[in-house]
Amino acid sequence: MKGIESAVDSSMIKGVGSKSNIMKRRMQSKLFEMFFFGAIMFGIMMLMVLMANIIKEGIGWLDIDFITSFPSRFAKKAGIKSALVGSIWVMSLTFLFSFPLGVGTAIYLEEYSDKKKRFNKILQVNIANLAGVPSIVYGILGLAVFVRFMGFERSIISGALTLGLLILPVIIVSSQEALKSVPNELRHGAYAIGVSKWQTITGVVLPYALPGILTGTILAMSRAMGEAAPLIIIGAAGYISFLPESITDSFTVLPIQIFNWTSRPQAEFQNIAAAGILVLMILLLSANAVAVIIRNKYEK
Structure with missing residues (x-):
C-alpha cells in the first residue's frame, strides 16, 4: 500500500510540475509573440513616417x-x-x-x-x-x-x-x-x-x-x-x-x-x-x- 501511495504522490508531483512547465512555456510564447508583434509595428510605423515625409515633399512636384x-x-x-x-x-x-x-x-x-x-x-x-x-x-x-x-x-x-x-x-x-x-x-x-x-x-x-x-x-x-x-x-x-x-x-x-x-x-x-x-x-x-x-x- 505504501508503495502505491508513494507512486500516486510522485505522479501527482510530476503532474503539477508538468502543469507549471506548460504555464511557463505559454508565458514565454506570449512574451515572444508580443516582442515580435512590437518589432513589426515599429517597422511599419517607421515606414509610415518615412512615406509621409516623402509624400509631403514630393507630391507638389509630381505632375x-x-x-x-x-x-x-x-x-x-x-x-x-x-x-x-x-x-x-x-x-x-x-x-x-x-x-x-x-x-x-x-x-x-x-x-x-x-x-x-x-x-x-x-x-x-x-x-x-x-x-x-x-x-x-x-x-x-x-x-x-x-x-x-x-x-x-x-x-x-x-x-x-x-x-x-x-x-x-x-x-x-x-x-x-x-x-x-x-x-x-x-x-x-x-x-x-x-x-x-x-x-x-x-x-x-x-x-x-x-x-x-x-x-x-x-x-x-x-x-x-x-x-x-x-x-x-x-x-x-x-x-x-x-x-x-x-x-x-x-x-x-x-x-x-x-x-x-x-x-x-x-x-x-x-x-x-x-x-x-x-x-x-x-x-x-x-x-x-x-x-x-x-x-x-x-x-x-
Missing part, C-alpha cells in the same frame, strides 16, 4: 511635366523621362534573361540531377551562397565580363545582364522550393497514364509550382528595380537628355537619377528626388500588381 521632361540643371525644369524609360528597358531585359534561366536551372536541379553526386551538392551550396553576395560585387563582375570582355560597353544590355546575375540565385532557390512543394503523387499519377517526364513537368509540376515561382520572381525583380550600386559600377549615366532606342544605347535608371538629385545641396532637388521616389514606387507597385494577378490566377 505630367515632371514625367515627360528630361533632367535639367534647374529644378523647376527637371524631369524623369529618360530615367523612367531606361528603367523599363533594363527591367524588361532583366526579366527576359533571368526568369527562363532561373526556372530552367531549378527544374534541372530538382527533376533531372542526381542529388547524391558531389558536383550537384557543391553546385547547390554555391547557388545558395550567391544569393547573399553584395550587389556591388555583381557590378564589378558585370564591368569585367559584359562591359570589357564581351564588349557591350556601358549599354542597356550590360546593365540588364548584370542585374540578371544579381537576382538569378534568388529565382533559382525560390523556384526549387516551389517545385519541392509539388506532391509526388501528382508526378506518379501522370507517369501511371503513360505521360513522359517532360510532359509531366510542363503539364503537371510547373502549373502547380508557378504561384511559388512567381512569388520569388516578384521579390527578386523588386530588389533589382531599386538597385543603383551595380549600375553605377558598370557606368550607367547620371545625366541623359535622350531616350534609348536599342539595347546598345547608353542609359540611366530611376535609382541613379534619384541618387544624383539627393546629392545636390539645393532644397528643390531634394523635393524632386522625393517625387522620383514616388514614381519609382508607383512603377514597382504596378509591376508587382500585374505579377500578383497572374499568380492568383494560377493559384485558382
Whole structure:
C-alpha cells in the first residue's frame, strides 16, 4: 500500500510540475509573440513616417511635366523621362534573361540531377551562397565580363545582364522550393497514364509550382528595380537628355537619377528626388500588381 501511495504522490508531483512547465512555456510564447508583434509595428510605423515625409515633399512636384521632361540643371525644369524609360528597358531585359534561366536551372536541379553526386551538392551550396553576395560585387563582375570582355560597353544590355546575375540565385532557390512543394503523387499519377517526364513537368509540376515561382520572381525583380550600386559600377549615366532606342544605347535608371538629385545641396532637388521616389514606387507597385494577378490566377 505504501508503495502505491508513494507512486500516486510522485505522479501527482510530476503532474503539477508538468502543469507549471506548460504555464511557463505559454508565458514565454506570449512574451515572444508580443516582442515580435512590437518589432513589426515599429517597422511599419517607421515606414509610415518615412512615406509621409516623402509624400509631403514630393507630391507638389509630381505632375505630367515632371514625367515627360528630361533632367535639367534647374529644378523647376527637371524631369524623369529618360530615367523612367531606361528603367523599363533594363527591367524588361532583366526579366527576359533571368526568369527562363532561373526556372530552367531549378527544374534541372530538382527533376533531372542526381542529388547524391558531389558536383550537384557543391553546385547547390554555391547557388545558395550567391544569393547573399553584395550587389556591388555583381557590378564589378558585370564591368569585367559584359562591359570589357564581351564588349557591350556601358549599354542597356550590360546593365540588364548584370542585374540578371544579381537576382538569378534568388529565382533559382525560390523556384526549387516551389517545385519541392509539388506532391509526388501528382508526378506518379501522370507517369501511371503513360505521360513522359517532360510532359509531366510542363503539364503537371510547373502549373502547380508557378504561384511559388512567381512569388520569388516578384521579390527578386523588386530588389533589382531599386538597385543603383551595380549600375553605377558598370557606368550607367547620371545625366541623359535622350531616350534609348536599342539595347546598345547608353542609359540611366530611376535609382541613379534619384541618387544624383539627393546629392545636390539645393532644397528643390531634394523635393524632386522625393517625387522620383514616388514614381519609382508607383512603377514597382504596378509591376508587382500585374505579377500578383497572374499568380492568383494560377493559384485558382
